[in-house]
Amino acid sequence: MSLTAEKIIQEFKLIQDEICRDLESLDGQGKFIEDLWDRSEGGGGRTRILEGHIIEKGGVNFSHVYGNVSDEMAAAMNMVGERWLASGVSIVLHPSSPRVPIIHMNIRYFELDGGREWWFGGGIDLTPHYVDPGLAKDFHIKLKEVCDNFSSTAYAEYKKWADDYFYLPHRKESRGVGGIFFDRLNGDSGHSKEEIFDFVTAVGRIFAQLYQYQVDQTKELAFGDGEKEWQMIRRGRYVEFNLVWDRGTKFGLISDGRTESILMSLPKNASWQYQYQPGPKETESQKWLQKGIEWI
């Protein structure tokens, strides 16, 4: 039996369920609230938001949407077809403590004309307010394991892709310590649809344990007003990345997507100061925010 959109969508929903369960356990206090929504042109989604103890504001979105290919869409996405379908799981978690990193994960599937053309995309990246190179290394080692199970070249390729993607040119700095990013993975990759699907779901399924580990290593670390101020500045940069550079956010907003679901990625609050002068610890941390660092 071939791998249908229905099967993929069902699995994405399961992954959303599993992650929400794991994150409630991780947080210890917060519970997800769910909004089910329909899209007038076709499809809908399940937006789940948690405001808890460890996670100040987090969203775990599932969506499954479809429609007719417009001329604008065909041009913007460089594709030919009549009917499109997209489904995915998308997550951003902003922790309360400035010592705990922000994290993002996304997995997605896209098909044209009932599967005549199809591709997968996805990524995970970690944004510590204070970079601990050891924890960044641990994070990358686990991602490399998942990639190595798929292909021996995947980690190097997708790690570089993340370095290039999660980058703020106007600040000349990376969003965080990177991770992996990939897009338009299809049969041309030399892998079957089933193999790519297995890889993408493995990325989805490692997310909760990756974050649990980062949280366990950082949640007891002390912080004061200085660290909170720095967190607000780093959140400002996160907002800048998402609103200025992130293709998913942009595409969602200009294509009349569900704004509240798209912008769940923004933190509860953020701050901007003209010519902010970071202290020694913050300057040290900022030095790690660049492309091309081999963490492993």
Add this chain to the structure above:
Amino acid sequence: MSLTAEKIIQEFKLIQDEICRDLESLDGQGKFIEDLWDRSEGGGGRTRILEGHIIEKGGVNFSHVYGNVSDEMAAAMNMVGERWLASGVSIVLHPSSPRVPIIHMNIRYFELDGGREWWFGGGIDLTPHYVDPGLAKDFHIKLKEVCDNFSSTAYAEYKKWADDYFYLPHRKESRGVGGIFFDRLNGDSGHSKEEIFDFVTAVGRIFAQLYQYQVDQTKELAFGDGEKEWQMIRRGRYVEFNLVWDRGTKFGLISDGRTESILMSLPKNASWQYQYQPGPKETESQKWLQKGIEWI
């Protein structure tokens, strides 16, 4: 003697000086700090920032920059030429009190090949956290007077342009109560370069008194935590407009402009809450955030 770029630039600097003097007087406590900057490709600017009593965070920027027309620039701006020059004054003020409105003003001049082609642009718009239709009317009456001195059709035209420009499609709401906006005003408008320049400088010179009036009418109004919370939400929308939709911000960031000067428009802090439920006063205020309201 014809109106040269030098004369325009000199006048823009004078307007920046006058406005900074008037805003220090308005604030009563804060003093502008100035950063002079050079641009490696040509030109530079004077960025002035005030953190005061009434104005929590405000910037009054002057810049005068020039260079060779790149292919990207020619395509993006739909123009033909070899050398470009741009100069302008740009202001955003975020007040401490949620009862005092945010305000923005910009005037700008652009020329190609030493003045073979030229145009002016500009605008003023007001963003109250709480809309008072009477104060919005006062604001528009003054703008209409300035426009009427230039042309009998200018106010209607530039008011509509502002309605269309200062709009957040993804929120289906206006940034505030509008104002005026105009771009690419040149000889085709039926006005001489001198006449347009007189109009543009009149816009610049009415700014401080317009804001002084708004501040005088609102600065003594009481507020509490609820109003501060709403202010943070409205500031979040301001950030969304500037980073997602504002053409000047975008052009600056993608063309490697001076980030700290461009992003002086962002507030000291802002907030995002999923599915924020405004109270009765806030809902009432939000009803005014739409296009096509004739305030006068």
